[in-house]
Amino acid sequence: MSNTEPVTGAVPLSAPYYGASLSIAFSRFWRKYATFSGRASRSEYWWWVLISVVVAAIFFIIGNLAGGIYGPPTAAGSLTMGPGYGIYVALSVIWGIAVLVPGLALTWRRLHDTNRSGALYFLGLIPIVGPIILLVFVLIPQNPEGARFDR
Known part of the structure; x- marks a missing residue:
């Protein structure tokens, strides 16, 4: 297989x-499964975010069609799990495991494209402010100096 995209x-x-x-971003996401070096453009990153949100919504719908994710409330008013909850959780866990490494690698490369270390990904672990900082970093346009992360 060549190291280029099959387009003009x-x-x-x-x-x-x-x-x-969208199709190119999807293909590149899987082809660069565990590649932490290099860079990823904003379009590559945000198309994948859209795909992830759509897949999560589909799993939620499947869970609800399979009997509902939430069952009737208890006498105390707390929610119970419905019959579709197990299906929803199983699909979500399988998907989450499948995209964990490539998702981390994509974000790492996106940070490289803004000329930042991929290790800044871990700022997202700081409660409340961390994810906001990470969001700002992935929204920033590319910086040509990020080419230093290329091989």
């Missing part, structure tokens, strides 16, 4: 793909 004016897999379409 191909962008090497080792370079960020600015203006990537």
Whole structure:
């Protein structure tokens, strides 16, 4: 398999793909499964975020169609788990395990594209403010100096 995308004016897999379409971003996400070096464009990153949100919504719908995620409330008013809850959790856990490493790698490469160390990903572990800082970092446009993270 070649190291380029099968399109005219191909962008090497080792370079960020600015203006990537949804299908290209999806393909590159899986082809760069555990690649922490290099960079990822904003389009690559945000198309994958959209795909992840859609998949989570589909799992939620499947769980509700399979009998509901939430059952009737107890006499005390607390929620109970419905029959679809197990299906929803099983699908979500399998998906979460499958995308854990490539999702981390994609965010790492996106930080590289803004000329920041991928280790800043762990700022997201700081309660409340950490995820906001990380969000700002992935929203920032590319910085050409981020090429230092390329191989």
